[in-house]
Amino acid sequence: MASNNIDISSTGGYDVMVIGDHPPQLHCGICTLLINNAMHGCINHAFCKSCIEKHIECGIKVEGNVMCPAGCNQIINPTKLEPNKFADRMVNTLTTKCMNDNCLWQGDLLDLVQVHQINCDYILQSCMNIGCNEKYLRKDVIHHDQIC
Numbered sequence: 001m002a003s004n005n006i007d008i009s010s011t012g013g014y015d016v017m018v019i020g021d022h023p024p025q026l027h028c029g030i031c032t033l034l035i036n037n038a039m040h041g042c043i044n045h046a047f048c049k050s051c052i053e054k055h056i057e058c059g060i061k062v063e064g065n066v067m068c069p070a071g072c073n074q075i076i077n078p079t080k081l082e083p084n085k086f087a088d089r090m091v092n093t094l095t096t097k098c099m100n101d102n103c104l105w106q107g108d109l110l111d112l113v114q115v116h117q118i119n120c121d122y123i124l125q126s127c128m129n130i131g132c133n134e135k136y137l138r139k140d141v142i143h144h145d146q147i148c
Contacts, residue, residue, distance in 0.1 A: 012036050012048025014113070019095045019106060026091050029070030030055055034094070034109070038087035042074040046084050052076070098122070 013033025028035050030051035037049035045068055047055070055069050056078045065075045092110040100122035107116065117123075121139035129148050136144045 012051035012054075014091070014109060016109060016112065017097045017099050018109075019097055022094055023090070026087060026094070029068070034091050035084075035087055036091075038084035038091070040082050040084050041070075041076050042068045042072060044068070044072045044074065045070040046087050049083075052081065100124075 013028045013031045013036050015033050018034070025046065026035055027033065028048045028051050029041065029045040030047050033048075035046055035048050038046045039049050039052050041047045041052050047069075052069075056066050056076065059066055059069060061067070066078065068074045068076055092108060094109050095106060096109045096112045098105040098112065098116060098120055100120055103120055103122040105112075105116055105120065121137060123138045124135050125138055125141075127134045127136070127144060127148060132148050134144060134148065
């Protein structure tokens with residue numbers, strides 16, 4: 001079964017299933033996922049806040065300058081990074097689908113992240129009872145508790 005707990009620890013962006021078309025500019029120029037906490041990095045590209053911060057800290061520098069990781073050869077001035085609220089609004093309103101098997105939920109990305117992924121009945125969870133190693137869907141917790 002798929003898990004819909006959106007993990008952005010290893011990357012900055014959202015790894016979700018978007019329904020319909022959306023502009024490619026809503027993808028981070030570093031992790032290539034949907035931008036999370038969008039930042040203007042250069043004139044041509046936007047990045048996840050965590051991705052561009054890591055790039056500034058660890059990325060390749062040319063003559064001491066941090067270069068755009070998306071390949072446009074522009075210098076990124078770390079003191080001039082600004083949030084891209086427009087990109088954030090666009091990403092947060094994209095229609096997404098829950099990636100848990102058999103879940104039919106669809107809605108805005110913001111709803112997915114803030115509400116649905118916490119409450120989805122199709123999240124696989126482990127039994128907390130000592131000696132029980134069973135995994136079951138959240139919707140089946142009452143049934144499992146009756147037989148455990």
